[in-house]
Amino acid sequence: MEVGHPAKKGEGRPVATMVARPNIKDIARLAGVSTATVSRALSDSGVVTEATRAKVHDAARKLNYRLNVRARNLRIQKSMAVLLVVRNMANPFYLDIFKGVEGIARAAGYVVLMGNTEDDANREIEYFDMLRDGHADGMILMTGNLPQEHQVLDDRFGSAPIVVALEAIENCGLAHVDVDNRAASRTAVRHLLDLGHTRIGHIAGPVPEVLGQLRLDGFRMAMAEAGHSVPSCHEAVGDYSIQSGRRCCRRIFESETPPTALFVANDEMAFGAIGELRDMGLRVPQDVSVIGFDDLFVSDSFSPPLTTIRQPCIEIGRKTMTMLIDLMGSGRRSPQMCQMPTELVVRGSTAPLAQA
Amino acid sequence: MEVGHPAKKGEGRPVATMVARPNIKDIARLAGVSTATVSRALSDSGVVTEATRAKVHDAARKLNYRLNVRARNLRIQKSMAVLLVVRNMANPFYLDIFKGVEGIARAAGYVVLMGNTEDDANREIEYFDMLRDGHADGMILMTGNLPQEHQVLDDRFGSAPIVVALEAIENCGLAHVDVDNRAASRTAVRHLLDLGHTRIGHIAGPVPEVLGQLRLDGFRMAMAEAGHSVPSCHEAVGDYSIQSGRRCCRRIFESETPPTALFVANDEMAFGAIGELRDMGLRVPQDVSVIGFDDLFVSDSFSPPLTTIRQPCIEIGRKTMTMLIDLMGSGRRSPQMCQMPTELVVRGSTAPLAQA
DNA sequence: TTGAAAGCGTTACCAG
DNA sequence: CTGGTAACGCTTTCAA
Numbered sequence: 001m002e003v004g005h006p007a008k009k010g011e012g013r014p015v016a017t018m019v020a021r022p023n024i025k026d027i028a029r030l031a032g033v034s035t036a037t038v039s040r041a042l043s044d045s046g047v048v049t050e051a052t053r054a055k056v057h058d059a060a061r062k063l064n065y066r067l068n069v070r071a072r073n074l075r076i077q078k079s080m081a082v083l084l085v086v087r088n089m090a091n092p093f094y095l096d097i098f099k100g101v102e103g104i105a106r107a108a109g110y111v112v113l114m115g116n117t118e119d120d121a122n123r124e125i126e127y128f129d130m131l132r133d134g135h136a137d138g139m140i141l142m143t144g145n146l147p148q149e150h151q152v153l154d155d156r157f158g159s160a161p162i163v164v165a166l167e168a169i170e171n172c173g174l175a176h177v178d179v180d181n182r183a184a185s186r187t188a189v190r191h192l193l194d195l196g197h198t199r200i201g202h203i204a205g206p207v208p209e210v211l212g213q214l215r216l217d218g219f220r221m222a223m224a225e226a227g228h229s230v231p232s233c234h235e236a237v238g239d240y241s242i243q244s245g246r247r248c249c250r251r252i253f254e255s256e257t258p259p260t261a262l263f264v265a266n267d268e269m270a271f272g273a274i275g276e277l278r279d280m281g282l283r284v285p286q287d288v289s290v291i292g293f294d295d296l297f298v299s300d301s302f303s304p305p306l307t308t309i310r311q312p313c314i315e316i317g318r319k320t321m322t323m324l325i326d327l328m329g330s331g332r333r334s335p336q337m338c339q340m341p342t343e344l345v346v347r348g349s350t351a352p353l354a355q356a
Numbered sequence: 357m358e359v360g361h362p363a364k365k366g367e368g369r370p371v372a373t374m375v376a377r378p379n380i381k382d383i384a385r386l387a388g389v390s391t392a393t394v395s396r397a398l399s400d401s402g403v404v405t406e407a408t409r410a411k412v413h414d415a416a417r418k419l420n421y422r423l424n425v426r427a428r429n430l431r432i433q434k435s436m437a438v439l440l441v442v443r444n445m446a447n448p449f450y451l452d453i454f455k456g457v458e459g460i461a462r463a464a465g466y467v468v469l470m471g472n473t474e475d476d477a478n479r480e481i482e483y484f485d486m487l488r489d490g491h492a493d494g495m496i497l498m499t500g501n502l503p504q505e506h507q508v509l510d511d512r513f514g515s516a517p518i519v520v521a522l523e524a525i526e527n528c529g530l531a532h533v534d535v536d537n538r539a540a541s542r543t544a545v546r547h548l549l550d551l552g553h554t555r556i557g558h559i560a561g562p563v564p565e566v567l568g569q570l571r572l573d574g575f576r577m578a579m580a581e582a583g584h585s586v587p588s589c590h591e592a593v594g595d596y597s598i599q600s601g602r603r604c605c606r607r608i609f610e611s612e613t614p615p616t617a618l619f620v621a622n623d624e625m626a627f628g629a630i631g632e633l634r635d636m637g638l639r640v641p642q643d644v645s646v647i648g649f650d651d652l653f654v655s656d657s658f659s660p661p662l663t664t665i666r667q668p669c670i671e672i673g674r675k676t677m678t679m680l681i682d683l684m685g686s687g688r689r690s691p692q693m694c695q696m697p698t699e700l701v702v703r704g705s706t707a708p709l710a711q712a
Numbered sequence: 713t714t715g716a717a718a719g720c721g722t723t724a725c726c727a728g
Numbered sequence: 729c730t731g732g733t734a735a736c737g738c739t740t741t742c743a744a
Contacts (some may be wrong), residue, residue: 070430074430106472116458311718423738431719
């Protein structure tokens with residue numbers, strides 16, 4: 001009756017020559033119990049006699065048995081996997097986030113699937129589809145955009161387990177964890193103000209994307225509060241890359257009365273800006289103070305060591321994954337949000353305004 | 357006869373109120389064909405009438421059907437996933453590697469699972485187990501160690517689809533892709549020699565791990581070829597971290613006759629070394645030349661811009677994943693190996709020996 | 713070209 | 729506490 005399965009294990013075949021992977025049926029036979037009992041004994045969950053438990057575990061060890069996760073996943077209707085979707089895999093800022101997420105996921109028995117959108121809306125949708133396909137049980141989204149009408153977001157199905165991190169998505173009803181970008185930016189600018197600077201420029205991230213906008217808002221707010229007006233030529237919009245940092249910096253410093261300090265929306269652009277300033281013959285921090293945002297692993301060793309705003313990346317990763325596990329476990333739950341603290345890290349790239 | 361499945365879809369229930377995910381059975385019913393035909397039509401593979409194909413696709417669209425990958429994976433005995441295992445997720449060097457691997461994997465329909473060993477042998481074994489469990493169909497290993505007697509490596513089972521990248525593992529019979537670390541190191545040192553330096557120090561990676569050893573060998577070889585002896589106090593062993601770069605640098609420069617140039621086994625340690633030199637009042641490159649290895653994204657913007665050896669990371673990732681796909685597709689195949697080219701990138705951290 | 717049905721290897725229900 | 733057995737949702741063989 002066996003049809004279409006040429007490599008089927010023969011019942012009468014001696015165990016020693018079996019080449020296929022053993023399954024619970026094999027164990028059941030060897031241990032002299034049913035497959036149901038094997039399953040119960042192996043998962044330690046069910047109520048099983050210590051004697052049979054031992055028998056089964058013995059047989060399993062003897063056959064070098066390993067659970068087939070594919071079968072298990074189908075049966076329990078889970079993948080024990082989460083999708084971690086970012087805009088750009090090569091962004092160094094994600095390093096510690098990855099680490100935090102992976103650590104918690106691992107501990108909870110989940111594997112992490114890499115997702116990379118490259119800011120392509122279609123690819124983003126693909127990841128939502130993957131979630132629906134059962135590739136993963138939940139998703140961490142570090143991209144700013146959402147497909148408007150995707151089914152996993154449809155209320156009829158109960159919104160899927162998704163946690164948005166870092167990128168605030170307004171009123172999407174999804175759980176999210178981030179930092180207070182506006183307040184942190186304000187703190188950064190205040191640091192410069194406290195040092196006596198009044199002409200302060202800003203290299204922003206992409207606007208009107210939320211993140212870039214919030215940091216820009218924080219910058220403007222702090223300047224307004226201090227009673228300083230900012231000429232538009234002191235603001236430039238970059239894309240978080242080192243190169244764009246250079247470009248924006250040059251543009252700003254080509255203005256009539258260039259600023260004496262710069263608040264840059266991320267460390268990478270700050271690196272570029274500092275490089276450009278050096279090329280223009282300006283010293284940091286003697287001539288120009290520069291403060292960044294993120295505190296990359298290398299910012300501390302940069303020359304000069306970069307003053308910046310630190311985000312607790314590992315903790316953000318951990319918290320995000322923890323929330324997702326919570327969400328996946330308890331089914332639907334009122335959307336949570338969590339704001340992680342940031343910290344001003346003063347190093348060598350900022351200094352009091354030189355008395356000219 | 358339906359037992360134990362309370363939420364089972366009722367046959368007579370109107371379609372509109374069905375809350376569960378539709379499956380091919382639902383489509384079959386709606387399209388008036390068998391599930392076999394649905395499967396064939398949807399996978400476009402089988403020979404199916406254009407008419408039925410359309411019917412089926414229509415029904416699928418109407419029901420908003422999506423294939424259940426868990427069921428498919430079980431049936432076809434594949435996971436369409438690969439495991440990417442590194443020593444440390446937070447190592448910036450992996451960024452472009454990840455990107456390269458992910459790009460090729462994606463294009464071939466594979467998902468990438470993150471693996472992180474933190475240099476823990478037990479965790480490493482767990483990933484081998486995961487491979488056996490069917491979590492993934494293949495594995496990319498960027499860790500130096502192998503569990504000696506693991507079953508997936510056992511000849512009786514035919515070695516599993518595994519590609520070792522970057523970390524050369526000797527005579528393990530596994531496919532691997534890397535660069536010629538010894539030759540590249542020799543090139544780096546020759547660059548310093550060409551600039552007139554004769555007292556050259558080296559900050560090595562962990563020894564006797566293969567990678568650190570090879571770069572150290574290249575250093576010594578080049579020095580020997582040039583007829584220069586290296587006092588042991590001009591060699592120090594770090595762990596690739598910025599901090600260890602600082603530490604090793606200090607130790608080397610505390611010697612009686614410190615070197616005038618430094619070949620550092622990776623860029624991160626070079627950053628640390630440069631920072632330390634600065635703290636000691638030494639200028640780079642005027643007083644000391646420094647050359648690194650890797651060409652991190654930030655090396656170009658460092659101050660001074662770092663002279664280094666570039667590894668083609670994206671290409672390494674791509675090549676590795678391509679080899680793995682090949683391996684997974686064609687079953688066992690003679691182990692392949694591939695050596696990618698490196699490139700000396702001369703920037704501002706190296707200069708001719710100053711005439712004292 | 714299509715349909716019926718046999719699995720893929722588990723888990724979990726029900727009955728004993 | 730244990731065994732029989734029905735799913736989980738799909739692919740694929742064999743027969744028509």
